[in-house]
Amino acid sequence: MCVGVPAKIIKVDEYSAVVDVMGSKMTVGIIFIPEVKLDDYVIVHAGQAMSIVDEEYAKASIEEWRKMVNDRDA
Amino acid sequence: MCVGVPAKIIKVDEYSAVVDVMGSKMTVGIIFIPEVKLDDYVIVHAGQAMSIVDEEYAKASIEEWRKMVNDRDA
Amino acid sequence: MIETLKQFSSSTISQALLKQIEQKAGEYKEKFGREPALMEVCGSHTMAVAKTGVKKLLAGKVKLISGPGCPVCVTDQKSIDAMIQLAESDERIICTFGDMVRVPGTNRALIDAKTDGRDVRVVYSPCDAVEIAKENPDKQVVFLGIGFETTIPVLAVALKKADDERVTNFSMWVTTKLVEPILRKLLNEGDVQVDGLLLPGHVSIVLGKYHYQYLVDEYRVPGVICGFEPAELLSGIYKSIELLLNENPEIINSHQHVVRDEGNRQAQLMIDQYFQVCDEAWRGIGVIENSGLDIRDQFIHLNAKSRFDIKAGEPKPTRCRCGEIIRGLIPPEECNLFAKACTPVNPIGPCMVSSEGSCAASYQYLREE
């Protein structure tokens, strides 16, 4: 439904931030995530950061999958 | 002081005429020579016909010069 | 972080999940006598399951039905004609997402208008269109605002910017769509067997998990919010089948690292501030009450529909079956024109040209001939 990409915040201004996607940079709006801070990862859609990526949850997902893999292998 | 070229009238309208200069054609104004008629030769300057060429006088000039030439040769 | 996210496309994990799904799908078939049918609501999911091969790999085991989640594809032909007509003026600059430019109108597409000399520009962000308006004060700049709930708040940001900065030559032509009304419509009509829903990863950023509770409460259909990488898709499908086997419908947020259960409050507020619900016409379906958003009356000065007198006639009917495809009634291959008269170079319907269209996905990713 919409392209969204994880991008790292490398500079924060009042209403905008510069993000880096593996070396490619872009200025995006942060009106939807005013709490964002340097080094956060955000999902960018059409020039706006929509969400801050929570690494804990991401790791938990992977953990869950790994367990499934191991369960199966076991 | 000004480029002026003899051109033959090949079409006459109310305020303009089409002239032919040895095959190249152009539309020119005739406001200065309202008496102009088909087949007249006119002097054209910057898109306006300025004067009707009088062949009699032209011939007279040539006659005059020829006489000078002959006088000299004689 | 990137290392973590990269694992979402890990081949090992994905292969393992595939096997797990096959097993669960087997159990399902045993129990219910047929394969489980899941609908990807979201066009990006349609694209992702095709592009990664998930759809092919699960063929015969899990039925993946493409839903109405491609915003270009669901846009009514008359709306598309109106947007193209809008471009037919030397006084205007039409700004659009790349997705719209090749979509066929009744007579031609935006790109043909551009070829003919109209000023049609592809922008990445709607705010770029406001900047273009500021740089071209003698032209009317119109942004074509299409999209579902992920994109709508972004459109609101552009409206806010134009309004705050008093950019008087900017306006937006809006035909946005909402997820809930179309899902209700599909589930109410019941023409297509949908056992569970893969819920959109990005729309859900805005809406959150709780929003979907009506699916469970009113339709007893389970849903899993998931992402777009192979492992995410597969685990979403796995969880969906698990829920179906348990016969205990529930909404699972399997995209928690991105989607908060309550959604994004700021984005929701922005939507409320600049938009109001309206009836919207959906391709092949017709008008659905309160199924879209248009610019609030308070900001009517930014609404291209009131600024320009555009009257698109009734579109010429074609044999394109996009309408049925977006409702999940038929797969693209069942359209007689598919890959014959209709190809990405010569698209007959929007589903063949939109980057999220089901026909485009089938043509590009599933077809080997």
Added chain:
Amino acid sequence: MIETLKQFSSSTISQALLKQIEQKAGEYKEKFGREPALMEVCGSHTMAVAKTGVKKLLAGKVKLISGPGCPVCVTDQKSIDAMIQLAESDERIICTFGDMVRVPGTNRALIDAKTDGRDVRVVYSPCDAVEIAKENPDKQVVFLGIGFETTIPVLAVALKKADDERVTNFSMWVTTKLVEPILRKLLNEGDVQVDGLLLPGHVSIVLGKYHYQYLVDEYRVPGVICGFEPAELLSGIYKSIELLLNENPEIINSHQHVVRDEGNRQAQLMIDQYFQVCDEAWRGIGVIENSGLDIRDQFIHLNAKSRFDIKAGEPKPTRCRCGEIIRGLIPPEECNLFAKACTPVNPIGPCMVSSEGSCAASYQYLREE
């Protein structure tokens, strides 16, 4: 007719006339102790005597002095700067005769403004500029009206057209010059020895023969109106020397097939209707009272000088000696810059770039190095 006119460039006739002139010039020298000095008032005559070789062939026998008859060359530097400044706007289209585009202003020429993106167009007829104005209603179209009495009525036609057709975005920047005041000035000052005048073939179409009677009555200087073809030039020169030998000044119309003795009444009336006399600044000479024509107050709405606020600063003085050249005080070769710093590619003064300029004529037609 064409056959008749072709004889005007007959080599036989011209050769014979040359010989006759040589003889007459010999008589003159015998009688007066020096060669006869004739001034070609007209720039086209300057060009013609150079281009046909007449000047070279008569060198040492008849002194041909170039006069002030090149309209570009006599235009004051400040006026040229103003016209170029006029072009420095994106809102304007400047239309001009080809003659003006390479004339150097203090900083640059019109052609440089064009290279920089200004809209400068060469037209053949001033009326074409009115048409351009009609085609470009959102631009101000300005025609640069320069010229002597042949061109002034043609400018009047364009003014009439713009006025009759209410073309509100057309105007004309006029710096025209009149022949009589400058001739009086030169003859009054007497800095240059002029025995007789070759009177302009085309200006005389408008003015007629009788107009020049003041030369005879007030200055006792004879004049011959003649054309531009070799035989015409030569016979004009011949008749001039004859008059000088007779010591009986007179105006001869040697261009009778084109010039009526009374001139062209219609053209004279058009001039009167649209123009009024004004003081004009002449290059290297300064302002001469009543020496030019500007648009009548009644048509001030067509006058670019009142429409646009153009203020050219004082031009930077250069070592260009055009001012002296147009007064016939020195030949181009006496300017230190001639053919060194100043060439047609890099003109320092207008005389090097105008197609009728004395320096251009010398550079192109007389110089062998």
Added chain:
Amino acid sequence: MVEKISLAHGDGGELAHQLIQNVFITTFGHHDQAKLDAAILHIPQEKLTISTDSFVIKPTFFRGGNIGKLAICGTVNDLAVSGATPLYITVAFIIEEGFSIPQLQKIVSSMAEEAKKANVRIVSGDTKVVERGSVDGIFINTTGIGVINTEEMLPKTIDKQDVIIISGTIGDHGISILSARGELGLVTELNSDCASLNDLTSEVLNVSSRVKMMRDPTRGGVATTLVEICEDFNVTIEINEDALPVKEEVEGACDILGFDPLYLANEGKLLLIVAKEDEEKVLAVLKKFDIGREATTIGRVSEVETNGRLFLKMLLGSRRRLNRLAGMQLPRIC
């Protein structure tokens, strides 16, 4: 197929593929070459010559030709005047988005036809489509390769008294294009002289081994071409005003606008420097051709090993120097 060129026709994708297949390969007719990045040439010869030109003419279509025909003739002629037999030609198009495909087809067909006439093979092509406004319609580059068959190569040493020959009337192309542009109000029915000259040059070289140099006096006209020869080879040339072949329409147009035919472009004229002894022979050969019927001697080499200058001998007997144009010819009024 859509009727207008779009940017997608130039991006190397499906539409580009279709354009090349349907318009270029079908018209130029070589299917295998198209599969490769570079064309293979078979040339049984060691002395090769190459020439490149871009064609940007406005208008694209004019009396006597179009940009496509011109692009073939122009490069064929540059090879031909160097004494070579043109064999191969490459064509590269830059096309504006929105350009009409039927018009493109017409241009491409003219190219195929003229290439056939001139007996050259079109061997490599390229098509770029650019955004509207990035180019005005269509520009074409052609690059040609020819072989030199003669023993000695041109140019040969120019001698005093060598004659200057032109194969026909001058300035036709220049005035025809000016009129086609319609800008200065001039209307003529004059055709551009646009033509391939390789038959002329090869016949001339067949009969005379004393041709010193050949040129096609295009932009800048006969005068500029000769000025360049004078400077480059340190010779003085004198041409005669009354010997210059000029069509009446061209003379008339030049009179009106204050132009000089010596500086007008030609696209199908051959300018030769030939030893006096072979003057008649060469003229006779040229006159055998339709496009050489009005061939005539216009001047001679008056000095060699000098600092090169070009002179025009005028009717009255005096001469004047001719220089390069200082800028384009502009219509003069006053």
Added chain:
Amino acid sequence: MVEKISLAHGDGGELAHQLIQNVFITTFGHHDQAKLDAAILHIPQEKLTISTDSFVIKPTFFRGGNIGKLAICGTVNDLAVSGATPLYITVAFIIEEGFSIPQLQKIVSSMAEEAKKANVRIVSGDTKVVERGSVDGIFINTTGIGVINTEEMLPKTIDKQDVIIISGTIGDHGISILSARGELGLVTELNSDCASLNDLTSEVLNVSSRVKMMRDPTRGGVATTLVEICEDFNVTIEINEDALPVKEEVEGACDILGFDPLYLANEGKLLLIVAKEDEEKVLAVLKKFDIGREATTIGRVSEVETNGRLFLKMLLGSRRRLNRLAGMQLPRIC
């Protein structure tokens, strides 16, 4: 000399003469050739190859090069991949009135430098100046001639199990240019890969006689180039998603804009089809070069004598067909 190109620089007159003298001849450095309409080539060989391309890149200057460098590399590469040693190149400029002469000088210098690097001689030139608005800045056509030294010519018969090798990361040029345009807000420090490949190709051909075909995957990218090979030579090729070398910046940019690196242009990458037996040998040679350090095998020929199709083997093991682009890549949002 004036600092901007004016129309008079292209009309064959005095200013045109000065421009050619001061900028082109001085930089390219051959004074005698300039006197003739066509250049004479000395090629001790019978198998010649020729290739033409126009370069219309915007912006004119970009990270890693400019239009001039690109114009040399591009044509050198088309010759090189055909198995030839590039020898001569012609250059033809179309320049907009008002273009900066110092910038032109920079472009011309890059061309001279790259030509020297690639060991090709610039032998014939052309300059046209067009009215403002008739062209966007500067376009350059180059046409190159090369000789084929090998016994057998490319392409050779493609066999089943032949491998597909790419000389380095894909899409660098495409994303670098996109970023240089600044239109979509993307900023990268990525250089275009713009480079001449003839050293690579000649070394590869030196060590292996089993190179079947070489290409430079420019417009349309690796996917389009391979689709064309599949269709033209009736083979099926399978490439592996996880084997594609893609720089992180390129991947990131593609993620944001919804682009596919397989369809992005490259200007300094060599794509080879090589017999399996020589795979390691060829890779070893490529890796010796700076620009070949990341050479890698990306796929193989899976079928021959079939109706040619290209497939991408995906991470999860299934495959999908790759077609030509249907139009340009456009950034997608929804």
